[in-house]
Amino acid sequence: PVFLYVGRVAVEKNLDAFLGLDLPGSKVVVGDGPLRSSLQTRFPQVHFLGTRTGRALADVYASADVMVFPSLTDTFGMVLLEALACGVPVAAFPVMGPLDVIGKSGCGCLDDDLRRAALGALRVPREKCRAHALTFTWQESVRQFLDNIGRAHASPACAAVAGAMAG
Template sequence: MRLLIATDAWHPQVNGVVRSLENMAAAGAAFGFETVFLTHQDFASVPLPGYREIRLAYATKRHVARLWDDLRPTHVHISTEGTVGYATRRYCLAHCRPFTTSYHTRFPEYLSARAPVPEAWSYAWLRRFHGASNGTMVSTPSLERDLDARGFTKLMRWTRGVDTDLFQPRPTNAPEPADLAGLPRPIFLSVGRLAVEKNLEAFLRLDLPGTKVVIGDGPDRARLAAIDPGARFLGTRTGADLAALYAGADVFVFPSLTDTFGIVLLEALACGVPVAAYPVTGPLDVIGGSGAGILDHDLRAAAMAALDLPRARCRAEALSYTWAESARQFYDNIAVAHGTVPARRPALETQAEAAIHLG
């Protein structure tokens, strides 16, 4: 079986959508699937104004038709609602091809933060977009309840995972990362895209002791850096470098009010770092009553209280999230929505087994 994933979110973007799709593709063979992608790289594209790392593709149904014979998919998943996703949706509907979708991003809230677009209009469009699919994958119970209340149908659960071999607590007596060495403690860390919808301003305006450290880049960097001149902005970091910076922090602060999950929450927990966040979709589901973080509408109070949480509890909570289980849910959803049963191996039971199959 060959699964086509159509997505507007792809390299060079660094975000949770891209990481999730990469992990699903890596796991495909274990579930009887070869995975191919349709992205902005397959079309002419231009940088999104004010957000150059995001490419806006000139994708149409006719362009998708030209590529279809080479792609030869037996199953289709549309990951995003951008031009690539919309063109693929139009082609599938015109040719009576079933497909699934996923709901990664609260675009109505994002748009309302950037422009005077009523959320009701955006949700009506998204409801129509996803309503044509055989199933819409959502990452958390609270998001599923919210979308169900807004009239979305055929919702399917697809959780996320974390590489607990890469993201680990700092070994005893290991030196601090050079970027953190000598900074006043405690270190409050935030990781994510530097854009208005991430609400990083709320973090930077907190009156906290020690040092605020921000990892990531984006169109809002200059404005955010001016809010707190004492904060350290380290730019985009990946791999072992990113993991070491997580592990060197005292508290991970997640100020977003609009993320649907927040893979960075799992990465912080896997490094033994407690989380401070608002009690909203994403943190409510990932942190909840786990004791691995503090959720409070007073973000400063949450950040200060998180300092007292045991780091071992954070690590233990992260170990319950694996990319293997995420892949099992994803491919089971694909099979159910398309009316097929994948010829897959038994579910992977441990993170070590997952690492073998996911490369």
């Protein structure tokens, strides 16, 4: 299997947690940053591809079996959605960001043991990941926003506030 990381290669991304794992197959890192040369020296078996964009990045995602997201501090993690859109399940720690995107969707594995998460994500169907990614489109965001406005407008509390403001 191919385990992939995409993002900045910097200390805050917690890459040691991923690169130090005993996993079958290959590990691939896409991105650049201040730790790249030192990590390449420490982990010579890892494939460091540098920065990729557009079609080249989509091709890397599509060739991966699992996207490993070792960060403990990202607030959202757009790369999670990119991976899911390419049908790639996510392995991550159960922290904000991965919890927001993956949650209980079954499109990845969130675990305090990142190795267990990575191996568990291998069993996630790719089509399930792609379907979940489609729930994050602009159209879906607008629909959710309008639904929330409708529910708020219909609520008794909203009617009471509107009545007080009119009177």
